[in-house]
Amino acid sequence: MRAFTFEAPATLTDALSLLETHAERAQPIAGGSDLIGLLKEDVVHYERLVSLAGIAALRDCRLNQEGLYLGALVTLAELEHDTRLQGPYRILAEAARGVATPEIRNQGTLGGNLCQRPRCFHYRSALIPCLKKGGAACPAIESPHQHYLAVMGGDGCFCVHASDLAPVLIAMGANVLLEGLSGQRSMLLESFFAGPGQDAQRENVLEPGEVITAVTVPALSEDWRGAFLKARERTAGDFPLVSVAAGFSLVNGVVQQPRVVLGGVAPVPWRSLAAETVLEGQEPSEEVSVRAADAAFSAAQPLAHNDYKVDIGRALVARAIRSVHSV
Ligand SMILES: Cc1cc2nc3c(=O)[nH]c(=O)nc-3n(C[C@H](O)[C@H](O)[C@H](O)COP(=O)(O)OP(=O)(O)OC[C@H]3O[C@@H](n4cnc5c(N)ncnc54)[C@H](O)[C@@H]3O)c2cc1C
Structure with missing residues (x-):
């Protein structure tokens, strides 16, 4: 594992400032359940990790007449055990319960789940060049390891998005809130994700230095299931x-x-x-x-x-x- 500097800011402003200052060489980290594995395997390399974990404002979670507000640091375990997620919202707790193992659900966050990198065997090996790592071609097309590859929407790269929360939140009509030093923006969660046709090295439209701060779900009608x-x-x-x-x-x-x-x-x-x-x-x-x-x-x-x-x-x-x- 290559050396990196670990920053632990207490406010979002400080985190965004660190990410902006160090631009391409810095990356946000939340629970670390995905990112640390990639760093250990030398698939990605960042000189500076900016931890979001100490930013209390990102842990907010509320359900009221306007719908559901979930801070980016809400953990999968918190979603799984949240007794308020009933009726039309129950599907979210059910999806969280099916993610990974209890240890990973305790550590993994909503923001990290939506931004997790693909599980493609070829991408996850530092020894195999691929489009996602800046290589010239996708080796997966010729490979027998195609379980975690696309059956539609592949465009040169055939990685799939592995998040279990994303399909559920999109079905619920969720929005995602993003923030960078230049300001905030929000969009439908389904517009947040981007396929390889846009940029094979990324899976979403986050700008450098920008983070997810929250996901909101509009109030669903009582009989929506x-x-x-x-x-x-x-x-x-x-x-x-x-x-x-x-x-x-x-x-x-x-x-x-x-x-x-x-x-x-x-x-x-x-x-x-x-x-x-x-x-x-x-x-x-x-x-x-x-x-x-x-x-x-x-x-x-x-x-x-x-x-x-x-x-x-x-x-x-x-x-x-x-x-x-x-x-
Ligand atoms: C063994 C194993 C099994 C798994 N099984 C499943 C499964 O069945 N279903 C499923 O859905 N997932 C699964 N996962 C993925 C798991 O849900 C994610 O690892 C976890 O949710 C990531 O959250 P984290 O906070 O640890 O993210 P991190 O590891 O900290 O970050 C992951 C990525 O997201 C970025 N990031 C994190 N937070 C933000 C933010 N707020 N804004 C912008 N970028 C951010 C980081 O820079 C990094 O690139 C599994 C993971 C493992 C290791």
Whole structure:
């Protein structure tokens, strides 16, 4: 592991100032559960880590009539055990409960979960050049290790976004709040993520020196319900091969405000407008669920060794839609 300087500011202003001053050579760190592994493996190298952990303002977590406000430092364990996350918000606690292991959920934060780097075997090896590390080509296309690779949306690089919270929060219509020295901005969480077509070395639109300060979820109607399902190799502590967050309200027996968002299948959490179009205004049924699931994967272009993810994904989407209002 290469040497770095560790800064522990107590305020956001000081943290942003340190990040701006040291620009490309500095990186924020929260729980460290992802970043430390990458530093140890020499996949990334930063001269300065700026810890956000001591900034009390980033730990705020409140639910009121305006909806949900989650500071970036809220841990996955806190989400998992938050008894206020009921009704339409319950899906978030369920997704947090399925992340990794209790140790990682105690340490890992919401901001870190959304900004975690891909689990692609090739990216995670310092010995293998790849587009994400500034190399000329993606070696994954020729590789048998394609579990954690995309079946859609790949654009030269086929990494997938592994966050379990992102599909759920996008299904809930979440916004993300960003802050840098030049000011604050907010955007829909689904617009925060960026695929390799924009820049193969990044997975989101954070500017250098900018951090996530919070995620907000607008007040959801009382009858909106979501379901989150995840297929993984091992039940304990594993990343998603495919995950799906599906949700909708039932008004007079028909589906309204449907959301279908996939994880583990594309370089960004993948909102399927095609599946949502199938669901909108329909009475839920086995036939509608299957049609929506087919639509969700109609754009799939799997690689040579991961086409099985399309079959798993279709089954998962249909099951999630069926379970939305039976939970
Ligand atoms: C064995 C293992 C299994 C896992 N399984 C799953 C799983 O099943 N599902 C899942 O969703 N995740 C999984 N994870 C990922 C885990 O959720 C993340 O490691 C964790 O949430 C990261 O949070 P952190 O605070 O430790 O981030 P850190 O490691 O501190 O940071 C991760 C990245 O985010 C950046 N960052 C952190 N906070 C901010 C911020 N506020 N603003 C801007 N950038 C920021 C850092 O610079 C860094 O690049 C797993 C991880 C491990 C090690």
